[in-house]
Amino acid sequence: xxxxxxxQNLQKTYEGGFQALKGISFQVQPGDFFALLGxxxxxxxxxxxxxxxxIRKTAGSVSIFGVDIDSDFPxxxxxLGVVPQEFNFSQFEKVFDIVATQGGxxxxxRKLAEARTEQYLKQLGLWDKRHTQARMLSGGMKxxxxxxRALIHEPKLLILDEPTxxxxxxxxxxxxxxxxxxxxxxxxxxLTTHYLEExxxxxxxxxxIDKGTIVENTSIKSLLKTLNRETFIxxxxxxxxxxPVLSGFECRLLDGxxxxxxxxxxxxxxxxxxxxxxxGVTVTSMRNRANRLEELFxxxxxxxxxxxxx
Amino acid sequence: xSGQLTWISFSTIFRRExxxxxxxxxxxLVPPVITMSLYFVIFGSxxxxxxxxxxxxxxxxxxxxxLIMMSVITNSYGNVVSSFYSAKFQRSVEELxxxxxxxxxxxxxxxxxxxxxxxxxxxxVTVVAMFFTxxxxxxxxxTVAIVFLTSTLFSLAGFINAIYANSFDAISIIPTFIxxxxxxxxGVFYSIDLLSPFWQGLSKLNPILYMVNSFxxxxxxxxxxxxxxxxxxxxxxxxxxxSWGLYLMSHGKRLRH
Numbered sequence: 409x410x411x412x413x414x415x416q417n418l419q420k421t422y423e424g425g426f427q428a429l430k431g432i433s434f435q436v437q438p439g440d441f442f443a444l445l446g447x448x449x450x451x452x453x454x455x456x457x458x459x460x461x462x463i464r465k466t467a468g469s470v471s472i473f474g475v476d477i478d479s480d481f482p483x484x485x486x487x488l489g490v491v492p493q494e495f496n497f498s499q500f501e502k503v504f505d506i507v508a509t510q511g512g513x514x515x516x517x518r519k520l521a522e523a524r525t526e527q528y529l530k531q532l533g534l535w536d537k538r539h540t541q542a543r544m545l546s547g548g549m550k551x552x553x554x555x556x557r558a559l560i561h562e563p564k565l566l567i568l569d570e571p572t573x574x575x576x577x578x579x580x581x582x583x584x585x586x587x588x589x590x591x592x593x594x595x596x597x598x599l600t601t602h603y604l605e606e607x608x609x610x611x612x613x614x615x616x617i618d619k620g621t622i623v624e625n626t627s628i629k630s631l632l633k634t635l636n637r638e639t640f641i642x643x644x645x646x647x648x649x650x651x652p653v654l655s656g657f658e659c660r661l662l663d664g665x666x667x668x669x670x671x672x673x674x675x676x677x678x679x680x681x682x683x684x685x686x687x688g689v690t691v692t693s694m695r696n697r698a699n700r701l702e703e704l705f706x707x708x709x710x711x712x713x714x715x716x717x718x
Numbered sequence: 719x720s721g722q723l724t725w726i727s728f729s730t731i732f733r734r735e736x737x738x739x740x741x742x743x744x745x746x747l748v749p750p751v752i753t754m755s756l757y758f759v760i761f762g763s764x765x766x767x768x769x770x771x772x773x774x775x776x777x778x779x780x781x782x783x784x785l786i787m788m789s790v791i792t793n794s795y796g797n798v799v800s801s802f803y804s805a806k807f808q809r810s811v812e813e814l815x816x817x818x819x820x821x822x823x824x825x826x827x828x829x830x831x832x833x834x835x836x837x838x839x840x841x842x843v844t845v846v847a848m849f850f851t852x853x854x855x856x857x858x859x860x861t862v863a864i865v866f867l868t869s870t871l872f873s874l875a876g877f878i879n880a881i882y883a884n885s886f887d888a889i890s891i892i893p894t895f896i897x898x899x900x901x902x903x904x905g906v907f908y909s910i911d912l913l914s915p916f917w918q919g920l921s922k923l924n925p926i927l928y929m930v931n932s933f934x935x936x937x938x939x940x941x942x943x944x945x946x947x948x949x950x951x952x953x954x955x956x957x958x959x960x961s962w963g964l965y966l967m968s969h970g971k972r973l974r975h
Contacts, residue, residue: 496808509734512733
């Protein structure tokens with residue numbers, strides 16, 4: 409099957425010598441919901457910039473549904489929609505015009521562009537704002553406007569560069585639902601995000617990029633299986649003056665009513681509860697200290713750092 | 719991209735450009751009309767009546783074609799340079815760069831937008847001028863062709879200026895230090911016959927002189943220069959600037975990293 413996105417040995421060295429990408433390769437399969445993660449400055453936005461032609465690559469190849477960007481970039485662009493990290497629309501244009509005009513740039517007749525604009529503005533809750541100048545929108549509305557604009561030509565591959573940055577949790581969840589819906593309809597989605605909870609709940613496959621190289625490229629399920637330890641916060645109904653001693657577990661007292669317990673792979677949480685009960689501690693609630701993917705992400709990056717020091 | 723899709727794309731850019739300058743008409747269409755009206759009153763009526771004839775015509779009749787051309791030049795240039803640079807500044811140019819629209823269609827859309835504003839302002843100024851003097855067109859073909867080509871030429875120049883510009887200061891340098899002096903010294907207000915041979919020779923190096931005089935030839939039927947050469951020169955400059963603009967676009971100069 410032809411990959412939705414195929415990147416081979418992609419390199420980018422900026423003027424001044426900074427090497428942002430050191431020969432990365434990965435593939436995204438059609439219909440996938442794919443996470444491209446990495447710390448700030450890792451090379452995610454450079455990769456996206458090259459795919460959508462805003463950045464010129466130094467070496468390597470990129471193809472979208474089998475169309476090589478070097479041989480037929482216009483055809484490749486028709487298959488691609490991009491939601492960038494920064495707002496990149498005219499602040500003085502009206503919401504409806506921004507989306508409908510983008511349809512025109514893709515060669516869509518005006519009537520079709522207007523019908524699609526109405527469809528996507530309604531789906532994204534912006535129809536009431538269609539006559540409003542873009543600068544008057546809230547941050548969340550501006551992000552949704554960019555999603556509507558990217559979808560106007562109904563691309564087969566949609567890339568979203570931190571689409572929920574600065575968006576409140578309620579709106580973020582409605583955007584997730586919308587993205588899941590368009591993915592279910594067959595659109596391949598690549599997502600970069602700093603909210604690892606977002607990647608864990610939405611994406612099936614993942615590539616982690618750091619300092620211009622791919623440090624992990626697998627399914628989220630297999631990646632989470634490699635998680636060796638998890639840290640939980642347990643709330644107790646009793647006031648605790650010191651941390652209980654639990655055999656085989658690291659246990660720290662956070663405050664009088666909260667404990668932090670680290671559970672290694674193969675250990676059972678039941679043992680923790682049994683030992684705490686025996687010591688007269690009643691657990692009222694429990695949560696992960698960090699998102700599981702976040703723990704893995706941090707451990708992968710710290711491994712990289714240690715290897716770098718060697 | 720097929721011809722029909724490219725046409726839609728190009729006309730979308732053009733329509734957006736027209737919509738932009740029509741939306742802000744108090745900034746784009748009114749000021750040149752006020753400025754030119756003041757020129758007509760001061761240079762044409764007040765001072766002009768004491769100057770007498772110029773090139774065989776009353777000063778008011780002589781100066782009107784030059785002033786119309788001046789407004790066409792400055793508005794064509796100003797429209798494209800400010801619109802395209804603003805698109806760069808707000809990064810909305812990326813909407814076009816990520817789309818399959820060919821580079822030539824992007825450039826042509828912006829340039830024709832500049833031409834549209836130049837011609838609309840020129841038309842309004844012409845109507846205002848008719849309150850001050852009677853205007854008759856000696857050669858309609860030359861008049862329309864030279865004003866269209868001149869507007870195209872300066873729209874292209876504005877487009878190139880916008881590509882190179884990296885600040886709002888940079889888009890005012892060329893209009894202030896090059897375009898305005900060349901226009902004022904390009905035979906708008908006087909016939910170069912008044913100048914000594916040295917200054918006449920120097921004036922003939924100014925390309926705007928040829929455009930202003932060709933337009934005046936179309937209106938009045940008199941010119942300081944050979945109109946045919948003016949057309950050849952303008953077409954050559956259009957070819958050079960269009961090639962330069964396309965080269966910059968295809969190499970992503972100041973547009974892609």
